[in-house]
Amino acid sequence: xxxxxxxxxxxxxxxxxxxxxxxxxxxxxxxxxxxxxxxxxxxxxxxxxxxxxxxxxxxxxxxxxxxxxxxxxxxxxxxxxxxxxxxxxxxxxxxxxxxxxxxxxxxxxxxxxxxxxxxxxxxxxxxxxxxxxxxxxxxxxxxxxxxxxxxxxxxxxxxxxxxxxxxxxxxxxxxxxxxxxxxxxxxxxxxxxxxxxxxxxxxxxxxxxxxxxxxxxxxxxxxxxxxxxxxxxxxxxxxxxxxxxxxxxxxxxxxxxxxxxxxxxxxxxxxxxxxxxxxxxxxxxxxxxxxxxxxxxxxxxxxxxxxxxxxxxxxxxxxxxxxxxxxxxxxxxxxxxxxxxxxxxxxxxxxxxxxxxxxxxxxxxxxxxxxxxxxxxxxxxxxxxxxxxxxxxxxxxxxxxxxxxxxxxxxxxxxxxxxxxxxxxxxxxxxxxxxxxxxxxxxxxxxxxxxxxxxxxxxxxxxxxxxxxxxxxxxx
Numbered sequence: 001x002x003x004x005x006x007x008x009x010x011x012x013x014x015x016x017x018x019x020x021x022x023x024x025x026x027x028x029x030x031x032x033x034x035x036x037x038x039x040x041x042x043x044x045x046x047x048x049x050x051x052x053x054x055x056x057x058x059x060x061x062x063x064x065x066x067x068x069x070x071x072x073x074x075x076x077x078x079x080x081x082x083x084x085x086x087x088x089x090x091x092x093x094x095x096x097x098x099x100x101x102x103x104x105x106x107x108x109x110x111x112x113x114x115x116x117x118x119x120x121x122x123x124x125x126x127x128x129x130x131x132x133x134x135x136x137x138x139x140x141x142x143x144x145x146x147x148x149x150x151x152x153x154x155x156x157x158x159x160x161x162x163x164x165x166x167x168x169x170x171x172x173x174x175x176x177x178x179x180x181x182x183x184x185x186x187x188x189x190x191x192x193x194x195x196x197x198x199x200x201x202x203x204x205x206x207x208x209x210x211x212x213x214x215x216x217x218x219x220x221x222x223x224x225x226x227x228x229x230x231x232x233x234x235x236x237x238x239x240x241x242x243x244x245x246x247x248x249x250x251x252x253x254x255x256x257x258x259x260x261x262x263x264x265x266x267x268x269x270x271x272x273x274x275x276x277x278x279x280x281x282x283x284x285x286x287x288x289x290x291x292x293x294x295x296x297x298x299x300x301x302x303x304x305x306x307x308x309x310x311x312x313x314x315x316x317x318x319x320x321x322x323x324x325x326x327x328x329x330x331x332x333x334x335x336x337x338x339x340x341x342x343x344x345x346x347x348x349x350x351x352x353x354x355x356x357x358x359x360x361x362x363x364x365x366x367x368x369x370x371x372x373x374x375x376x377x378x379x380x381x382x383x384x385x386x387x388x389x390x391x392x393x394x395x396x397x398x399x400x401x402x403x404x405x406x407x408x409x410x411x412x413x414x415x416x417x418x419x420x421x422x423x424x425x426x427x428x429x430x431x432x433x434x435x436x437x438x439x440x441x442x443x444x445x446x447x448x449x450x451x452x453x454x455x456x457x458x459x460x461x462x463x464x465x466x467x468x469x470x471x472x473x474x475x476x
Contacts, residue, residue: 033075035088039095051085051141052113053124053133056092056099061107067128074133085137112140125245126187140184145169145193154211157190163213165236166190171197171205178225179208182232188246189236214238239282240275243293251289252320257346258289262302263313265294274313277336285343289320302327303424308356315339317346327354355427367408371421373428379419385442386451386464388420389428394436400455407460416468441467 028045029036037045037054046052055071057064075087092099092107102111102121110124126136148154148168157166167189169179183191194200203209203219208228210218212235220231233250241247243260251258261278265271274292282290295302295312303309305316306327315328326346332338345351357373364370371379371387380387388404390397408418423433430440432450439451441463453459 031089032072033079033087034072035086037088037090037095037098039097042090042095042098045088046113046119049086049113049119050115051083051137052119053085053087053137054111054113055087055089056102056104056107056109056111057089058093058107059091064108067108070128070130070133073130074137077130077134078137081138083137083141085141087137114140125249136187139187142180142183145179145183145191148192148194148199149196151199154192154194157192158211158213161188161190163238163241164188164190165210165212165232166192167232167236168209168211169193170200170203170207170209171195173206173208173221173223175206175208175223175228178223178228181225182229186233186236189232208232210235212236212238240278240290240292243291243298247289247291251291252318255289255320256287257343258291258318258320259315259343260298260302260318261290261292261313261315262295262298262307263292264296265292266296270313277339280336281339281343284340287347288343300424306354306356306427308425315342317343319346326351327356329354330356353427356425357427358422358425367405367412367418369408369417369419371419371426373426376421376426379417380442382444384416384444384467386416386418386467387440387442389423389430389433389436389438389440390420391424391436392422393424396455397437400437403455403457403460406457407464410461411464411468414468416464418464443467 028041034055035045046054055064055067057067071087071089078085078087090098092104092109102109111121112124113119113121124136127133148157154166154168167179167182169176169192171194179191183189197205206221208220208222208231210220210232212218215235218231218235220228222228222231237247237250241251248258261274263270263274265274271292278290278292282288299309302314302316305318305325307314307316308330311330313334314330317326317328318324319326328339328342332342342351355373360372360375361370368388369379379385388397388400390400404418404420411418421428423436423438432438432440437455440448441451442448451460451463453463
C-alpha cells in the first residue's frame, strides 16, 4: 500500500511539473512570419527578444484587418534582413488578461519593447504600411550610422529627407550614443556619419552639423543628450510644414496654438500661394506651430473643428493647453493682414469662434423643423423642443430619418417642436453631442436632457407625450 501511495505521489508530482513546464515554455507559433502570443507564452517569449513590436488586435476590427498584410510583410522583410527585432501579435479578445495588463483601450494597439529598456512598453505611433514599419523598426535597432563616402552621397541624403534636415557627425564624438537615441526617436530626420577626413572641409572631428532646408548649416559640439536634442530640433524643420501626426505632436509640445491652413493642394499654384503666405506669417509668430494640409484629405476634420468645409483657403487653430478648436471667420477676406490679425486675436482673446451656418430655409413648414446656426435661437428660445443632431453620412441617422419624420407629423401643431440640425454643417454650442444621432429635449425654461431610449416610433412618441404631459401639468 505504501509503495502504491508513493508511486501515486510521484506520478502526480511529475504530472504537475509537466503542466508547469508546458505552461512556462508554451510553444510559440508563427502566422505569416508574425509570432502568435498568448497568456501562456507572452512573458517567456518576450524575455528572449532583443527588440519586439507587438500588436494587440481584435479579429472583428476593420483597422486590424487592414494592418494585417502590411504587418506580415514587414515581419518577413525584417526577418530576411536578419533584423534583431521580431514582430508579434496578441488576440486581446482571447487573452483579455494581457489586454488589461497593458491597458489596451482600442484596436489595433501596438507597443515597442527593447531589452536595453527592461522590456518596458512604449506606444507605437509609427507608420501602418509595410515600408514605413520596416523603416521605423530598422531605425530603432540601429547601433551604427550609415557612413557617407562622398559629397554626392550627402546631397542625396538631403534630397531624401527634404524639407526636413539631415544631421552629420564628422569623425567621432561622445555625442554618438545620444545621436543613436535621437535617430530612434525622430524618424523624420536622417542621421549619418562622415569618417573620411578628406570630406571634412571646414568642419572638425566631433562636429555635429545640422543641414536644414531653410537656413544655412548649424554646427554644435555639445554631447549632453537633452542639450543636443534641443540644438538639433531648433533648426531641423522649416517653420511651415505639411500636416502629419509627428509634426503635430512635436509642435504641440512647444506652441501655444497649432494652426492648420487648408486648401486644394492638387493645384500647385494654390499650394505655392498658401505656403508663401504662411512663411511670411511665421516670421513674427513664434507662439504658433504652423502646418498646411490638403482640403481633399482634411475636409471632414476641419468641419469637425468648426469650418464649413466649403470655403478655401481657411485655417483652424487648436489651443494646445485646452484643446479648444477655433475656425477662421469665413466672412473675412483671405489675405496676409486678416490672417495675422486673426492669429493675434487668439493670443489676446479678441478672436471669437466662427459660427458656421447653412442658409436659413425659405420654407420650413414640414413635419420636422430644420434648424441652422443662424435661426437656432429664434426658433427654439422659450419653447419645448426635441432636437436631433445628425450627420449626413451617418448610417444610423439615415435609418432614423423616416421614423423622425413620422414623429414630427404626429406632433405637428402641438405644444412642442420636433426639429433637427446638421451638426457637421452648422455651429453647435451643445457640448453633449459626441456621436450621431444625438437627440436632446429642451423645455421652455431652459432645462434639458439627452434622450436615451429606443429609436423606434413607439418609444419616441411615448417620450414626447410624457414631456407634453408634464408641460401641461406645469401650466395648470
